[in-house]
Amino acid sequence: MEKVLTRNIGPEQTPTDLTAYEANGGYQGLRKALRELSPKDCQTVISDSNLRGRGGAGFPTGMKWSFVPMGDSCTPGHKYLVCNADEMEPGAFKDRLLMECDPHQLIEGMILAAYTIGADVSYVFIRGEYVVAIERLRGALAECYASGLLGENILGSGFSLEMHVHPSAGRYICGEETALINALEGKRANPRAKPPFPQVSGLWGRPTIVNNVETLCNIPHIIDRGADWYKTLGRGEDSGTKMFGVSGRVKNPGCWELPMGTPIREILEVYAGGMQDGLQLRGFLPGGGSTDFLVPEHLDLAMDYNVIGKAGSRMGTGTLIILDDQTCPVGMVLNLIRFFAHESCGFCTPCREGLPWTRQVLQDIEDGRGQLEDLETLAYQVKYIGAMGNTHCALAPGAMEPLQSALKYFRDDFDRHISGGCCPYESHKVHQHQHQHQQIGTGA
Amino acid sequence: MNDAQMIQTDLGTVLTREEIRQIDTELAHVPYKAGAAIDALKIVQTQRGWVSDESLRAIAKHLEMSAEELDGVATFYNLIYRRPVGEKVILFCDSVSCWICGCDGIKAKISAKLGVDYGETTTDNQYTLLPVPCLGACDRAPVMMVGDDLITHLDEAKIDQLFSDVTVEDSASEGEQ
Numbered sequence: 001m002e003k004v005l006t007r008n009i010g011p012e013q014t015p016t017d018l019t020a021y022e023a024n025g026g027y028q029g030l031r032k033a034l035r036e037l038s039p040k041d042c043q044t045v046i047s048d049s050n051l052r053g054r055g056g057a058g059f060p061t062g063m064k065w066s067f068v069p070m071g072d073s074c075t076p077g078h079k080y081l082v083c084n085a086d087e088m089e090p091g092a093f094k095d096r097l098l099m100e101c102d103p104h105q106l107i108e109g110m111i112l113a114a115y116t117i118g119a120d121v122s123y124v125f126i127r128g129e130y131v132v133a134i135e136r137l138r139g140a141l142a143e144c145y146a147s148g149l150l151g152e153n154i155l156g157s158g159f160s161l162e163m164h165v166h167p168s169a170g171r172y173i174c175g176e177e178t179a180l181i182n183a184l185e186g187k188r189a190n191p192r193a194k195p196p197f198p199q200v201s202g203l204w205g206r207p208t209i210v211n212n213v214e215t216l217c218n219i220p221h222i223i224d225r226g227a228d229w230y231k232t233l234g235r236g237e238d239s240g241t242k243m244f245g246v247s248g249r250v251k252n253p254g255c256w257e258l259p260m261g262t263p264i265r266e267i268l269e270v271y272a273g274g275m276q277d278g279l280q281l282r283g284f285l286p287g288g289g290s291t292d293f294l295v296p297e298h299l300d301l302a303m304d305y306n307v308i309g310k311a312g313s314r315m316g317t318g319t320l321i322i323l324d325d326q327t328c329p330v331g332m333v334l335n336l337i338r339f340f341a342h343e344s345c346g347f348c349t350p351c352r353e354g355l356p357w358t359r360q361v362l363q364d365i366e367d368g369r370g371q372l373e374d375l376e377t378l379a380y381q382v383k384y385i386g387a388m389g390n391t392h393c394a395l396a397p398g399a400m401e402p403l404q405s406a407l408k409y410f411r412d413d414f415d416r417h418i419s420g421g422c423c424p425y426e427s428h429k430v431h432q433h434q435h436q437h438q439q440i441g442t443g444a
Numbered sequence: 445m446n447d448a449q450m451i452q453t454d455l456g457t458v459l460t461r462e463e464i465r466q467i468d469t470e471l472a473h474v475p476y477k478a479g480a481a482i483d484a485l486k487i488v489q490t491q492r493g494w495v496s497d498e499s500l501r502a503i504a505k506h507l508e509m510s511a512e513e514l515d516g517v518a519t520f521y522n523l524i525y526r527r528p529v530g531e532k533v534i535l536f537c538d539s540v541s542c543w544i545c546g547c548d549g550i551k552a553k554i555s556a557k558l559g560v561d562y563g564e565t566t567t568d569n570q571y572t573l574l575p576v577p578c579l580g581a582c583d584r585a586p587v588m589m590v591g592d593d594l595i596t597h598l599d600e601a602k603i604d605q606l607f608s609d610v611t612v613e614d615s616a617s618e619g620e621q
Contacts, residue, residue: 090539090578128523129535129579131592164473169482169521172577186474186481188520204475247541247582254583289540289578319582327544335543343577345520 004233004241005217006257009101015136018143021104027149029220030108033115034157037223039070042116046219048227050239055084055175055212056288056316058305067199068117068207080208081119083110083216084180085126085133088172090289090339091321094243094255095213099126099133102217103140107163109216111154112223114161117209121162125180128167137165172343176393177210178202179345190347191393214243236261236302244303246272248322249279255319261307265299267320279324283409287316289336290398292405293323312405328425329410330417333403334362340399351396354385358403365414368422375414378407457498459506463488467506477507481517485524494525522576529572530565532591538575541582550586550598557603559612566612 008016008024021027033042047062068079083106087095099106106124114122126134141163144150152160171189173179178192181203202208218240222230231239238260244267245255251273258267264286268274275281283293286303292313294301301307308315323332341355358381364370384390386400407414416424459467470483484503489495495503495518497511504514518524525533536554538547554573558566565572571590581587584596595606 087580088577091541091582092578093580093582096580127580129576129589132594167486168523169486170523170577171521183482186479186483186517188517204479245583247585248544253585285540321540321544321582323544332540332544335538335540339539339577342575 001241001259002233003257004221005098005105005214005243006102008105009097013097013101015100016102016104018104018140018147021102025224026104026220027108029222029224030111030115030149031155033112033223034155034159039116039118042112042223045227046116046222049222049230050227051215051218051222051230052238052305053212054214054218054242054318056089056290056314058315061211061215064199064211065113065117065209067197068209069200070118074118074207078121078204078206079117079119080203080206081110081114081117081122082177082180082184082203082208082210083122083124083126083213084175084177084210085124085130085213086168086175086180087130087213088127088175089317089319090336091247091285092245092288092317092319093247094245094317094319096130096133097255098213098217098243099130100136103133103137104144105217105220106137106213107140107144107150109219110163111150111161112219113209113211113216115159117207119207119209120160122164123184124163124165125174125184126165126167127174128170130167134165134167141165171345172339173345173393173395176395179393180210181208188345190345193392234260234304236304237306238304242303242318244271245317245319246322247319248284249276249324249327250274250322251276258303261302261304263300263302264294264320267303268299268322272322275322275324279326281322282325282327282329283323285316285321285323285402286313287318287320289321289339290395290401291316292401293409294405295409313401326425328366328423329406329413330362330366331423331425333406334359334366336402337362337399340395344395348392348396350385350391351393354381355396355399357381358385358399362403365417366423368417368420370414370418372418374418375407375411378403382407457496457502459488459502460491463491464506467503478509478513481507481509481514482521482524485514485518485521489524494528500526522574528565530569532571533589534571534573535576535579535589536562536573537577537579537581537585537587539578541578542586545585547586547598550588550600550603553600553603554607557607557612558610566610568610568612570610571607 043065051061052058110122150163168174174183174189176191179189183189198208233240240260241257242260244258247253256271281296283295285291286308294313298311305315337359341359344351346352361374361377382400382404385396388397466487467484470480474480488499501511504511560573562575579587586598587596
């Protein structure tokens, strides 16, 4: 397969500087756009390519851009392009690789996106813990400013753009685009009510596009080589390539660029090397911590947005989290719910109060204090917290996805916890128990 | 804020010239001063290690916002520290992939080795242990950050080696004896 997003990323994962990036065709897409394409032409190419957002929601990128008011329909003032580099979805680790190893690819994608929507200011909103990526992006930005690729009158085209790397002060909810905008404005990162959508009224009340890192990294290649070429890259119904990852107890966890529509079995068995010795596959979250479990019967499905959607889950970030047969499904869901309860922004009641309640019910079951009625409570929570429209944003409904599918596929495990009065999977807890004994001084 | 507090603000910790210079640089990018609240908090935290009540009031005054409003921002973000932290903060990933790969045992090992639980600082003031949302290195789980360094493929031997210079009094067992 032709490598597109990772063509500059070798096994040693050394960063690509401006010289190396340009030597391998870098900034050709930008030069082409500034020379011969209007912003409208660029938006059309991206729409025609069927590129869908790689941050998790899968919204068509060209369509998102088309909502930005252009020309006379836009009131005078700034427009903003923001890269969402706040990778914090449990189990997602693809954007880190793209930023650490090929920062110029992201920058070129951002300049092209900004050109298309007429933005004059852009931000890379990046989680503060990504220190290496922050440093390399800042280095790459300096190279760009020094070479006329950023700043006033880029490459003599008359188009100007300033770009800033903005390290975040934390919190998962900043990945939600309107929460991210509030964080950029120096506020608490509560999501905003929509409408108005950020494309019309975003940062400082101005038209703003927020795109994921991987989405933006696709842009230079599509502009350079065209929508038709891009559509040939996928193996199924979706266009392009995708960063797929596998974590959990497999032989070779990692992240690979593969065609859209690659079967799950191939990702898991060929690239991730299959399960570690002595372990069997129980299930997996196909696209990060807020996607529904799928099970071995789904292994031959293609990783395409609609295919995974029809199977009852979401492709999300495309990073699979593997549940093996010696890891407790209840414990895994408890870990996820604990995460989401902790990361709730606290703005709306179903999320702020509901998720800790769910966590408590699951903790009771996991600790062997569960009762049969607890399963009804969990089903009730899935129904009411999980319903879009009952909460202010998608965090709590996302949190309910692994729970609702665990209740469906691993119901026996919940029952065994309740009837047996303890967790049947003790392997994870040995160390924890030893530690507790040490702490209370009763250890050997 | 009452009068007594106001006087304390004026007489207490003030922003240094360097802090003000850096904050004012950020003010150039925002339409009103409160828009630089998070940047200002980070600037002061970089200089002082954490954001005390006095620092908070000084920043709020400079940004022409109330201390309460700024505290609402400061306490929202997990990388703004409103209590003192050790020289290095350990950001321990306890999210799902690290959990599957046995991070609970590693956390117990760190707690035993350093004598701290989440939110606590070692007695020698070297390390503060905090949980962190998924660090985005799930293919190398379990992972954590110590200061700016990402440490991957954690096991008990690695913890022993990393913190070999730390000796902690075991207050729990001393109490038993």
